[in-house]
Amino acid sequence: MRTRIKICGITRPEDGVMAAELGADAIGLVFYPPSQRHVDIARAAEIAAVVPPLVSVVGLFLDANTEQVEDVLSAVPIDLLQFHGGESAEFCAQFGRRYIKSVGMAGGDPAEVAAAHPHALALLLDGHAPGAAGGSGDVFDWGRKLPTSHRIIVAGGLRPDNVAQAVKMIKPWGVDCSSGVESSPGIKDSSKMAAFTQEVHRG
Numbered sequence: 001m002r003t004r005i006k007i008c009g010i011t012r013p014e015d016g017v018m019a020a021e022l023g024a025d026a027i028g029l030v031f032y033p034p035s036q037r038h039v040d041i042a043r044a045a046e047i048a049a050v051v052p053p054l055v056s057v058v059g060l061f062l063d064a065n066t067e068q069v070e071d072v073l074s075a076v077p078i079d080l081l082q083f084h085g086g087e088s089a090e091f092c093a094q095f096g097r098r099y100i101k102s103v104g105m106a107g108g109d110p111a112e113v114a115a116a117h118p119h120a121l122a123l124l125l126d127g128h129a130p131g132a133a134g135g136s137g138d139v140f141d142w143g144r145k146l147p148t149s150h151r152i153i154v155a156g157g158l159r160p161d162n163v164a165q166a167v168k169m170i171k172p173w174g175v176d177c178s179s180g181v182e183s184s185p186g187i188k189d190s191s192k193m194a195a196f197t198q199e200v201h202r203g
């Protein structure tokens with residue numbers, strides 16, 4: 001099975017195109033103002049407009065309110081929602097969209113999140129503490145027991161030099177990377193992205 005790749009925290013249209021051309025199956029747009037990778041609605045629409053077909057645009061929220069999510073959905077062609085905070089299943093489902101739910105593995109219990117979100121399409125396991133922001137570069141223990149009820153997307157500190165090992169150990173549906181393919185926060189680096197996608201498929 002081919003491991004899917006999401007490159008998160010895209011802030012520039014050219015980086016969205018480059019990620020897709022270098023093998024990303026999805027790009028992530030962060031709608032969380034405190035993040036250095038935050039994009040406003042206008043910028044997000046510019047990026048989504050140039051992302052090639054057959055590449056998904058993921059809209060990421062961390063404990064946003066309903067109106068904030070709806071404002072984005074009414075202006076940006078989002079294919080998939082990613083909820084990165086303590087959102088309930090009811091909150092996530094109210095938009096009638098497909099969604100994935102993240103788990104902060106530094107103290108968080110993936111089994112508990114899996115049970116609370118039976119309709120999430122996948123769990124995105126990230127290295128940070130529950131409720132904390134992502135994009136931190138923190139790795140979690142890949143030897144941990146993981147739920148089998150959901151597809152797994154591994155995130156957290158993945159880089160070209162460690163992603164093959166993560167894929168080999170966990171055999172996830174997909175991998176997600178942000179800071180590991182950047183030259184500075186929010187700015188993606190083409191050679192790191194090329195190396196990353198190559199290493200995913202070696203794993």
Ligand SMILES: O=C(O)c1ccccc1NCC(=O)[C@H](O)[C@H](O)COP(=O)(O)O
Pocket residue numbers: 007008009028030032035036037038060062084126127132133134135136137138155156157158176177178179180
């Ligand atoms: O990337 C951010 O700045 C961010 C801020 C707040 C919530 C989530 C955020 N990113 C979520 C992602 O999906 C990242 O790709 C994931 O945390 C992995 O990041 P990294 O460890 O830098 O690869």
